[in-house]
Amino acid sequence: MKLQRRKLTASVPSFAMGDIGFLLLIFFVILARAQDDSHIQWQPAELEDVEMVAAPRATVSIDTGFKTYLDGKQIAPEELAAALTEVLGDAPAGQRNVFLKVHREAKASHFEPIIAAISEAGGDLVHILEPEKENPQR
Amino acid sequence: MKLNRGKMLIDPPACASSDIAFTLIIFFLVCAAVQPETGMSQALPKTESKSDKRDQSQNIEVSITPTSIVLNGSPLRIEEFRKRITSELSKKNREADRIVVVKSAPDTPYPVWLGVSQAIDQAGGILTLEIESEKTINVR
Numbered sequence: 001m002k003l004q005r006r007k008l009t010a011s012v013p014s015f016a017m018g019d020i021g022f023l024l025l026i027f028f029v030i031l032a033r034a035q036d037d038s039h040i041q042w043q044p045a046e047l048e049d050v051e052m053v054a055a056p057r058a059t060v061s062i063d064t065g066f067k068t069y070l071d072g073k074q075i076a077p078e079e080l081a082a083a084l085t086e087v088l089g090d091a092p093a094g095q096r097n098v099f100l101k102v103h104r105e106a107k108a109s110h111f112e113p114i115i116a117a118i119s120e121a122g123g124d125l126v127h128i129l130e131p132e133k134e135n136p137q138r
Numbered sequence: 139m140k141l142n143r144g145k146m147l148i149d150p151p152a153c154a155s156s157d158i159a160f161t162l163i164i165f166f167l168v169c170a171a172v173q174p175e176t177g178m179s180q181a182l183p184k185t186e187s188k189s190d191k192r193d194q195s196q197n198i199e200v201s202i203t204p205t206s207i208v209l210n211g212s213p214l215r216i217e218e219f220r221k222r223i224t225s226e227l228s229k230k231n232r233e234a235d236r237i238v239v240v241k242s243a244p245d246t247p248y249p250v251w252l253g254v255s256q257a258i259d260q261a262g263g264i265l266t267l268e269i270e271s272e273k274t275i276n277v278r
Binding site: 019022023026029030045046047048049050051052053099102103104105106107108109111112113115116118119124125126127128129130131 | 161164165167168174175176177178181182242244247248249251252
């Protein structure tokens with residue numbers, strides 16, 4: 001006589017699908033933020049009347065050592081215009097925002113060639129700044 | 139006689155705690171990453187390689203050094219500069235006449251430059267940079 005084995009069925013528990021979907025969504029949201037420049041050391045300058053700004057197409061930074069970065073990668077200022085033109089592509093006006101993060105101690109010799117390169121690439125320049133803190137002694 | 143009801147203890151399932159903690163970590167990470175940024179938009183005319191044929195005598199010229207702001211030859215403080223540039227630009231009707239040529243000394247600090255450019259923007263001027271190009275000449 002032949003004894004039949006009981007079949008073992010393995011199924012993915014369906015009640016976890018919601019959690020898995022949610023985690024995947026967050027994972028792709030983080031991946032979409034590929035322009036990560038959080039490793040760059042810089043301090044923003046302060047200015048009165050700053051406003052909230054829309055999402056950038058590219059981010060150019062000048063760090064505490066006055067080195068230039070495009071989307072977190074170091075780049076020579078002379079190569080910036082060409083690289084930015086490639087990044088901006090054929091994006092329509094209004095969607096060509098380029099964030100410029102300049103360390104507060106930078107001088108004109110550091111940031112002016114960068115501004116000229118952004119202008120040459122046809123980017124919409126947005127200086128990233130902090131609102132001026134009120135002086136407590138006033 | 140009073141009958142005591144048996145208390146019903148409902149424990150949340152402990153096996154879900156790690157999932158909850160993980161999801162909370164990711165939630166706070168995302169919140170920190172998408173912190174909104176503040177700044178100042180600036181309209182710049184597109185740089186062209188061809189020589190600019192604009193009538194330069196019509197344009198307002200501003201020179202910035204670490205210690206002074208010079209508007210058409212007269213040195214000013216930032217508060218005075220705001221008033222003067224507003225009054226100068228209010229006389230200009232054509233867009234081409236609203237171009238303000240800014241020339242900065244190489245050691246001009248960024249906050250000073252920003253203050254001047256914000257004043258020009260708010261007065262309705264079109265900021266144009268005059269940058270000295272460096273040329274290397276090899277001497278034999």
